[in-house]
Amino acid sequence: MSDWFTINNIEQVDTPALAVYPDRIKENIRILKTFVPDVTRLRPHMKTNKSPEVAKMLISEGITQFKCATIAEAEMLADAGAKDILLAYQPVGPKAERLAELTAKFPNTIFACLVDTIATARHISNVFEKHASTIKVYIDLNVGMNRTGITPAAALALYKELLSLPGIVAYGLHAYDGHLRDVDFAVRTQKCNEAFAAVENLRQQIIQQTGNSPAVVAGGTPTFPIHSKRKDVACSPGTYIYWDTGYKGILQEQPFLFAALVVTRVISIPAENTICIDLGHKAIASENPLTNRVTFLNAPDLQPIGHSEEHMILKTPAGSNYQVGDVLYGVPYHVCPTVALHDRAAVVINHEVQQYWTTRARNRMITV
Incomplete structure (x- = not known):
């Protein structure tokens, strides 16, 4: 049985992407x-x-x-x-x-x-x-x-x-x-x-x-x-x-669910126990310490060790076998500014991206 967050038609989703449920x-x-x-x-x-x-x-x-x-x-x-x-x-x-x-x-x-x-x-x-x-x-x-x-x-x-x-x-x-x-x-x-x-x-x-x-x-x-x-x-x-991991850790009396994720792919394996993904500063809020900017639901042991505009470098556990193209599903530590970095969100229903919602108000001006 698939985890709630997995996207079956992920090959149609370019990354990095914001996904909403x-x-x-x-x-x-x-x-x-x-x-x-x-x-x-x-x-x-x-x-x-x-x-x-x-x-x-x-x-x-x-x-x-x-x-x-x-x-x-x-x-x-x-x-x-x-x-x-x-x-x-x-x-x-x-x-x-x-x-x-x-x-x-x-x-x-x-x-x-x-x-x-x-x-x-x-x-x-x-x-x-x-x-x-x-x-x-x-x-x-x-x-x-x-x-x-x-x-x-x-x-x-x-x-x-x-x-x-x-x-x-x-x-x-x-x-x-x-x-x-x-x-x-x-x-x-x-x-x-x-x-x-x-x-x-x-x-x-x-x-x-x-x-x-x-x-x-x-x-x-x-x-x-x-x-x-x-x-x-x-x-x-x-x-x-x-919801996000920042508030989940603090507001323990509030049982809200993660409903927006960042989806990213492994794009390179530059060294042993090291992978690079396409989740740069331009795709996830980066005002918090590197180690807690994102938590990967399907890979919680990955540790961010570097971050730049288009790339995030992760340390992998010994013996892991990540491949270029592998998909990761991440929960932002701070979801609000993360959303503002994406002009649209992939809408996931029954494990399928069925449409996209425009993040319309990320613009400084719409018509007025």
């Missing part, structure tokens, strides 16, 4: 809904898959709200039928104009974006006022990751300033805590709750001082099960859809 994607969506059964509180992040086909699978499951990181991802989502899209990015410079053009192109879709400074908020307001339109904005809160955002303690004043800008609607709060990756779920939960306390305090201040009750979007894959327990908080996992 729809049955396992469907199962991951099912698992997601066991954590957050109220789909109105799900706002999945699409930065992992960048795929209109995956977007349509989620929509068919009743999920209508989405999050994304780029305007191309937002356009892909709108074109796939998404009705509510949060651009989880502050649109600086020309991005504000592109976002305004996108909202005009899809008038039946609700769009929103992030802000963390009044200067950018004014710029966005001016752009949308010029277009005779408005855009919902969420304040991007820095809850400890120190990547973007404003501290919750400083955000009340910003929220009040937003209320006076004609081209925007002060709508919500966004709190991404991607730095919380403790293996111990109890420790992760404690840290998450401590960080979120400032967000809840800010929300109460806004309610008391303005009468508005801001929407809240919080967390990513590591913390969404924690935020799912909160009332009126939308959860935004992303990596769950394809």
